[in-house]
Amino acid sequence: MNAIVSIDTGPEGAACRDISYADAIHEALRSALEADERVFLLGEDIGVYGGAFQVTRDLVHRFGEGRVIDTPIAELGAAGVAVGAALAGSRPVLEFQFSDFATLAMEQIVNQAAKLRYMLGGNASVPLVIRMPAGAGTGAAAQHSQSLEAWFAHVPGLKVVQPATPHDAKGLLLAAIDDPDPVVIFEHKLLYKTTGPVPAEAYRVPIGKAAIRRPGRDITIVATGIMVHRALEAAERLAGRGHDAEVIDLRSLRPLDTATLIDSVTRTTRLLCVHESVKMLGIGAEISAAIAESAAFDRLDAPIRRLGGADCPIPYAPGLERAAVPQVEDIEAAAARLIERGE
Template identity: 80%
Template sequence: MDAATRELSYAQALQEAMAQAMEADERVFLMGEDIGVYGGAFQVTGDLVHRFGEQRVMDTPIAELGAAGVAVGAALAGSRPVFEFQFSDFATLAMEQIVNQAAKIRFMLGGAVSVPLVMRFPAGSGTGAAAQHSQSLEAWFAHVPGLKVVQPATPHDAKGLLLAAIDDPDPVMVFEHKLLYKMRGPVPVEPYRVPIGKAAILRPGRDLSIVASAIMVHRALEAAETLAREGMDVEVIDLRTLRPMDHETIVASVSRTTRLLCVYEGVKTLGIGTEVAAMIAESEAFDRLDAPIRRLGGAECPIPYNPELERAAVPQVADIVAAARELIRGAV
């Protein structure tokens, strides 16, 4: 690791991205519940209120719909707000502003205005926060034209994608898996951007393509190591961006490996993996498949509070290993 790169946690990488964006552009400001002196529910904002002041790190009332409206209005007026929801679940209270306003205004006004708005969503299960604080709702937002949706899986991508999102002229939804906040990894000191809309092949392979995002990327990589010891060579693709999705990388991968396993935490029905599967079914890769496409998603239930049930409700490493074995060995 060179001097210009050091290890940061995922949360520290996000904080550094916001600080660097605020230093570079006075139009950038932060808003959200308890992000000031408290530093945010997951301590991502940290001490930024002391560095930039309360005018640029703004605590909002417990009123997500109203605060989201302020964020949309500020973006329309020329600012670049970064709005943190305490939990992604609370975005359900602000869907009017996100889906009917932020996503549509540029279209409705013929491109005369834009909405350079970033919304950050701590998402996913694994913290024992139960049904109303543990959902994976990213597919909801990826369904909406006018919104861009990113889901970084590493500290490096967390910083780079957030900086790219802040630069973007359109609203970008950033989904951050809560279990990743403490994960550490190499992050360059200088500002950099990870392109929105570009997936990453984290592990090349020849026998099967696993397409995943967020925490499932790491579970897929762990599963791939187990499978490698059994003589199976698995390719792991990190989507990074859910909308726009990187069709080219995924289609090329599946064309090579001839098998596809989609792994995602959201409920299986109509989830992100469903879109990946449909994309392959409509592409030239379909005729090269040697096995049916397999989706491995969350259970058809709210996330339970009980830790054993919570783990059972979303794919784990053992589930990925079992599904991959079946696809590669043909026992489907």
């Protein structure tokens, strides 16, 4: 995880400090609560407990129980309350304690939040932000470790982002809070304690724009969330073998920045997609299809490859858990095979 520190730089001349991903989210929430009294937070144990990952830790003391609301354990109800409040002019930021628990709230997210603007002919706005701690690697097993972002990205009306760095965690969250439509943010739990440079002031990272984290000539590795860091580490190892990999941090699953992807693959002529969510029908399939349907297809010197979560629930035993999601060596091996053997 050490690679994280080096991949972000803040805006030119801005005062950046190295802070954690969790602190960056905390800072974004605090600044949004200060700047706009319509903004409020709700979720399970986000008050004095501070949230399961301490992201909201002292906010209830600063802003009060009226704006940092501990809900009962009622995910469907809390999601519906957030939708109703958003419809009536407030700006809710809903935290699911674990993204897995959003399965209890799919009705409100998919049938209501995502569709209201459209169903009502453009006459309604649901400015709702949903924060989703996600991912494997904590030993919490199958019901606390999933990566379900592709589900949400399949729904027209939702926007889905997946920040990989503290800088983007803050900037994408503030952009999401400004957004007039529902935005779902997937935060990988293993990233919360990682650090990186973050400007002290409020800033926005645009939703729908990928970032090239490492320019390269031989292959495009498109990664999401924590896989950006594993891809960067794999790229360093590939450099030792004489291969120059370009690493793209997708950042946004919906809208998808196909222009950046097509441009990159046109230059590198090879594509490897890497994500932690299950490979089958995952975002890598969509990216592959977007490239196959574009002019970049004719430039390919090798088949497109995907790495994703294994076709199983996330298991408990450490060796199994590790085997269920792509690791640095998997990325290195797949990329090297594409470059060296064209397969």
